[in-house]
Amino acid sequence: MFEALQGSLHYVFSGALVGLLVGLTGVGGGSLMTPILTLIFGVAPTTAVGTDLAFAAITKGIGTAAHRLHGNVKWNIVGLLCAGSLTTATASILVLKQLGPISKDWVHFITFSIGVSVLLTALSLTVRTRILEWVKKNPKKMPHGLGLKITTVLIGGVIGILVTISSIGAGAIGATLILMLYPHLKTSEVAGTDIAYAVPLTALAGVGHWWLGNVDFTLLFGLLVGSVPAIWLGARLSSTLPEKFTRTALAITLLLVGIKLITA
DSSP: OHHHHHHHHHHHHHHHHHHHHHHHHSOOHHHHHHHIIIIISOOOHHHHHHHHHHHHHHHHHHHHHHHHHTTOOOHHHHHHHHHHHHHHHHHHHHHHHHHOSOOHHHHHHHHHHHHHHHHHHHHHHHSHHHHHHHHHHOGGGSOOHHHHHHHHHHHHHHHHHHHHHHSOSTTHHHHHHHHHHOTTSOHHHHHHHHHHHHHHHHHHHHHHHHHTTOOOHHHHHHHHHHHHHHHHHHHHHTTTSOOHHHHHHHHHHHHHHHHHHHHO
């Protein structure tokens, strides 16, 4: 009984840590939670992905409500990203269903894809400043008008596939691409928009993984107990606290986790 209680407290603490980072930056949901579940708690990769997607849908829904109160959500961008991501997420779930029982090779592929996604996330965080500097110096080389809308939809489509397979990508990768395409947005607006479009995406993917039998509801409940108040607090603080230290620490953590997953 004591061990069960201790395990539950670990889930609560993990949920709180990840929730705070997501609320502050829009980053760190799948990138941290899925590796935590697989590496620290020994959860099967497929169950970790499914449970994390359900976790993300609920916590980011709360984060969206908090950011909306502060006017940080750009709904036109949310709509374009969802147009692409929801389509590819649905297709990805149907493909996973057709594959049937998960083999060891497929589990290894999912683990490897999680690792690659984590490394891409870490990379996007470390080079974000340089990317933004280049974008601001070369505005004519970036898409505009209809081209910008089409590019946004296509990016949503790519992220939809990545998130459905690994539960990773809607946060840091999505936030970085939003910043590249819309460099005029404030950091808090990027975080709010990134969290808002991830809600329907992770909800759809989460339902799909529940259909596939990959959601552990006991684990999910423990994570939510910690994350719900933490993400609300993080969203409220996002407009006032400096993000440099948080992003640096997050990037280092993701780098180490990604290397561990790829070499596992």
